[in-house]
Amino acid sequence: MKNLKLEYKWRLVLILWVAYFLNQGDRQIFNVVIPLIKEDLQISDVQIGLVATLFTLFYGIMVPVAGFAGDLFRRKWIIFFSLLIFSIGTMFTGFANGIILLVLFRSIATGGGEAFYYPAATSLLGQFHHKTRAMAMSIHQTSLYAGIVASGFIAGYIGENYGWRMAFLSFGIIGVIWAFVVLWGIRDTPMPKEEMNEHEEKPSFMEIIKAIFSRKTVYFLSLAFGCMCFVNVGYLTWMPTFLHEKFNMSLSAAGLHSTLYHFLFAFFGVMIGARISDKLALKRKQIRMEIEILGLLLGAPFIYWIGFANDKLWCYVAMGLFGIFRGIYDSNLFAALFDVIEPRYRASSMGIMLAFAFIIGALAPVILGQIKTIAGLESGFILLAGAYFLGAILVFLGLKLFFKENYYDEDNYN
Template sequence: MAPAKVIAIDAPLAHKAGPGSYRWWLIAMLWCVCFCNYADRQAISSIFPLLRSDLSLSDLQLGIIASSFMWMYAVAGPVAGWLSDRVSPRSVILGALIFWSAVTAGTAVSHSFGTMVFFRTLGGLGEAFYFPAAMALIGLYHSTATRSRAMALHQSSVYAGTIGGGALSAVIAQSHGWRTSFVVFGVAGVLLGVVLLLFLRRPPARALKTETTTDQNFFHGVRDALRSGRVIALIVVFIGANFVAVVFLTWLPTYLYTKFHLSLAHAGFSSTAYLQIASVLGVLLGGVLADKFAMRRVGGRQMIQAFGLLMGVPFIFLTGWSLTMAGLIAGMIGFGFFKGMYDANIWASLYDVIPVERRGVAAGTMNSLGWLGGGFAPILIATAAGRFGMSACLSATSAIYLCLGLVLLLLVRNMRRSEDVLPA
């Protein structure tokens, strides 16, 4: 007899839960986990100048350190997503949190380029398991009516974590050394995992259905997820958007430190705060608008994403070419706001075009390919900046946003012509 397969069902939990129910407390708890996820990965970018001098590293080696995290994150993504379709998302989330937090703390013992790459690679492995499981768990409790808002609220933790990781690591490193910042972030994550063991629930039995099936093959799951041209289009856009985001996350702190002669702490804060705070506002507005548009017309979420990408183009260009801090800040705020409108619907848009039982593997594959593309960004920009300058390289990424916005508009046109989008 074939083994049992667990398949998530949207409607029961999403429709029976009231506004003040556990489904919103779930978002609050996952918000804290995602904050740690992004704080831990961003902490290293703000201390590049210290790593360069302490470990005698070149810009290319710093780029490889940043990329090693993303490459492992990408490799592990599909497996993480496939596993989250078959194992309790709660177990995956908590196990991943404690593992990557321990690895973050262990990074403090690095004394060479090789050991730094080793720990960053392990960090990418641990963090890869969070997002597919978290999206699957949110999908159990939130249907089409609230999905964009729920995922947008969760997405706001990405920006808060980026600010926290970038700013706090620089402040701690400036006063107590860069090793201390990794210990602080790692210990905090482990403690959060212990607390959530008590409060993060397993989905109740009515949220799951057992089917008898022989097809639990990992490669079949990935194949099924990639059969749809719409899924492929959303993945391509995510790869490009992630590439641009990684360029700014990785090199903006060093850019401010060298071009505008800011202190390490000031550069770490300024490179994240303006952009990410604006993204919080954009992601919340994008979530509300997308839920309304999705209920009224096919392709509503994807239209909001396209709007965000196209409106972000001039602000990205301004960020790279500005000669003053005032112009740079204006560019970062505009870029961050419209980036947030795109980010609010990354996963909700995917869920519109993928069967519920393939959500985990689809999210994992999309996350994997997106970070695989992003993984080349630090190295490519480090290489190109040596020839064209960092300002030109930052501004040039605006062309990527322009192309991606046009791809999404074509996708919306295709969806409205056929109108065979999957139900909630």
């Protein structure tokens, strides 16, 4: 029985890894084929940035709802319908013939569908992984890297050879198929009894809100994540176009190189960060937040370097070094949050934290689109580097001011 339990918890990681691969892959398709969409539909850089901004904004608005749903309803079904809806939205994006339909299918349908995946999936992983939590979440996080890198190259290749519409249709169809694999492969698992209160009642909405917002550390972690998300959304939206225009790359090459080195080295960073934090967390409670500070602080200079490197090789080196420290931060993104939130509120807390992040991050595409029009994208990287540095300061303040009183010692409650 113990072996079967062990087998399922890692099989769950595999199933969710593919689902998150598609979640992130669908997101990157748009960024890679921006030049083709602009040419075909005759829309401007600012309008393209607006589509990406509205996608991120709608995601940010819906993700708290998704978090509350993850604490109140069966997470298997939330994950299934999330994957199904955002995949259908991706398919229909391929039929858009103007800015309005791009916003409807891309920003609303795809963004809204994607919002419901992460809180439920991460909460489910946290339920089955205790001592291996950071490792399981880090493995899950690597699908973000793989999904963005692979989809960047594949979408660019399909777009150049078969048109940008076919890129959306292809990924959408695969996502619909995997939604039914999720339905078959994940158990309909309720919250365990030990994670409910003594009467085994589900928490009320107001109870959830009060429990989360009473932990001031959450504010600082969420705002810091917003800084990171601002950088991530801006980077992923405009980096393929930046390489395409600055170094005269093809779309498939720009799609590949804009993400390959960054996420390849992020993979090593996330595994290193997870290994260190899982090993030291029992002895040093604050280690997860300290690792986040390190990742943000040391990543900032390399973001600046990317924008002002005049040689492709040095640009790639900067992407890789930025990736290492981005991965180190990612390794403890939600594991650090879980240090101050008890299990029954975790999906909701992730929803709120993601809302902070994506509402802030939603500003990046349109701001960088405007900066691109006025001064060129190189200047935008100064802003992105500053956002990472600000994020490090915010985590440091949360750690020093509130972490000790907010810490939730899970071992004493099990």
